[in-house]
Amino acid sequence: MGEIYGAGKTRICRAVNVADGRPVILKILSGEHLQPDSFAQYQREYEVTNTLREIPGVIKVYGLENIQDSVMIVEEDIGGQSLATVLESEKLGLLDILKLAIRITHILGQIHQHRVIHKDCNPANIVWNRDTDDLRIIDFGISSQLSQERQEFQSVKQLEANLAYASPEQTGRVNRKVDSRSDLYSLGVTLYQMTTGVLPFVAREGIELVHAHIARMPVPPHEITPELPLVLSQIIMRLMAKMADDRYQSAWGLEHDLRRCLNQLEGTGTIAAFPLAENDASTKFRIPQKLYGREGEIATIVAAFDRAAAGPPELLLVSGSSGTGKSALVHEVHRPLTERRGSFIAGKFDQYQRDVPFYAWKLAFEEFCNLLLKEDEASLARWRQRISAALGSIGKVITDVIPSIELIIGTQPDVPALAGEQALNRLNYAFGKFFEAICLEDYPLVVFLDDWQWADAGSLSLLKSVMSNKGIHFLLLIGAYRDNEVHPAHPFAIALDDIRKGEAVVNTIELSPLRPEDVHCLERVDIHLVQMNALTRQRMDRNALGVWS
Missing domain, CATH: 3.30.200.20 (Phosphorylase Kinase; domain 1)
Incomplete structure (x- = not known):
């Protein structure tokens, strides 16, 4: 052996x-x-x-x-080598590249037909025996048998796939679901490497590489390899489109275009330009992942983050009835947040957990602890020192509310017992110091807390304390709530009035129903898959989710 x-x-x-x-x-x-x-x-x-x-x-x-x-x-054992090993030692000719690309694409298409997403398609997981011409895709260790899945915001170190080949949606930072088109993006990176000899984003790693995948366009392959036919370069760039809806929608559509290239090369020795994706159509019903009719709101939330990441904290309120897309809108902040190396954490109040103090805050900061625990030891030590120094002798006040923080700063000494307003003031002070320690210019923080209509009194007090604290910077606090459940005398409405009376920056996005022209635009995108009728339009009148329910 x-x-x-x-x-x-x-x-x-x-x-x-x-x-x-x-x-x-x-x-x-x-x-x-x-x-x-x-x-x-x-x-x-x-x-x-x-x-x-x-x-x-x-x-x-x-x-x-x-x-x-x-x-x-x-x-x-087919007795071969990984394609990665082959590419390290030589640059393949165009004919070999096309033949391999067609075969890999065909295999991926069959995998997708079996409702499996590979999620780690890269040269290391493609084995080729040049003598027998056997070819295999290997390593289904992180594959998914779901037709699509949502990748949550997480530390770069938590990402399972090879980051050099990961699609934007696999990073969890573009508010899009992962489906079979993610494999096509990874294949696009592989073909880019096969045709140019380099990866599309050279000399980048970690969060910089994540940002490159979601926001930067690589140099087109034909500009690196001038002899590469333009149409093949265009095929690769289409595969690497940032939005899955702009890529090839199926492996079969890609295979058709690659075979057309091969047929031309073998028949005439050249590859002439032709329209791409003429035979490309999704074999599955897919709802487009773009947020239609929310361009203004997206711009507002990105602008709010840009302001908060450069100065004092900001509270951004997102109101609307259930199902209007509040959460989907908020997650659009992932892209600019990644560019600034920031973190996103979220919590949600629950109508059946109203008796649990700080319920949503606790969920959010447990998520923050999980992000830190995925850092390397040196980075974790820096966070530990910073948080411990900020909290001093009152760390126990925080760990009593959020026990997970003990995993970062260790067991904390007891603090003197206080009651009533004194205890609440001490807790608000401790949280203020905690926020000062974790919200940094180089690492801004977005905290999204949903369903404030069900918040407890302690959570409302903490919200007011955070927004009035002059020592906190580089924090965007986003609060979503159902406006039809928050009347003027509601505790949350009263807390907001108190916050607005101070100097805190508070802005509001009110999500209204989708306009008819936005629904028509959605229809046009997938008219070959679904014909929406008048009843459907009536159902979405007050609720965007009704379009597809």
Whole structure:
């Protein structure tokens, strides 16, 4: 048995099955103190890969075996190398690139037909034996069997996919769901590398690379490789469109255009321009992910963030009835937030948890703790020192409300018991110091708390305290609520009146029903998939969700 790869908790070895002499690949879970979820991930990878066993271009799995205190997946060995290894040693010719691209695309199309999203399509996960011309897509460790899924905002270090090839929506910072078109973006990056010899965003890593994927356009491949046919460069750039709706919608549409390129190259020796995606159509019903009719509101929320990230805190209120898209709108702040290396955390009040003090604040800051715990030890140590220094001897006041913070700053000494207004004042003061420590010019913070109509009295007091604190900067606090449930005498309305009487910056977005022209625009985008009738338009009159319900 010979090891051919080792990183993290994975070892890849070549071996021979003693029962039949067949060469195999062993993917072994290794390391000390393995967590149960690691075993579950291997189990799931084996099961997903096995469901794709009828696809010739997907690696075959022979078994999942327990070994000592670990587990391994036994896979077929086609005797090849990863495409990444091939690209490190040579630049492929155009004919080889097109033939490989067509085959990879065809395999991806079959995978998508089986309702699987690979989510990590890159040259390291494509194995090619040049002698036999066998080709396989491997490693379904983070694949999804959902038709689409939402990737939440998270630390860059939490991202599972190879960041150099990850689609914008996989970063969790563009408020878009991940579906099969994410694999097409990753394939576009792969083809970019195959045709140019470089990645589209060179010398970038971490949050800078995330920002490049979501906001920067790469140099077109034909400008790096002048001999590359323009139409192939255009195909690659279409694959790498920031918005999934602007990419190829299916692997089959991409395959058609790639075959057209190959046929021209083999027939005439050149590839002439032609209209792209003429035979491209989604095989699934997909609701366009663009927010129609909300351009002004999106501009308002981005402007609010830009102001808050450069100075004093700002409170942005988003009002509207249930289902008008308040949460979807708020998540549009992810893109500018990423550019400034900021963090986004969220919490939600619950009508059945009104007796739990600071319920939404607690959820949001538990999320913040999870973000910090994914940082490397040096970064975590800096946050620990900063928060501990700010809180001093009253850290216990915060950890009593948000126990997860103890994972950052450790167990805190007891504080003297206080009651009533004194206890609330001390808690507000402690939270003020906490905000001062975590809201930095280099790391602005957005806190989104939803459903304020159900907030408890302590949460309202904390809101007023934060917005009146002159020591807090670089904070955007977004509050969403159902305006039809907040009357002038409602505690939240009274708290807002108190805040406005001070010097705090408060702005409001009132979400109104979609205009008829916005609905018509939505219809035109997918008219071949859905014909909306008058009843549908009536249903959406007060609620945007009604368009699709």
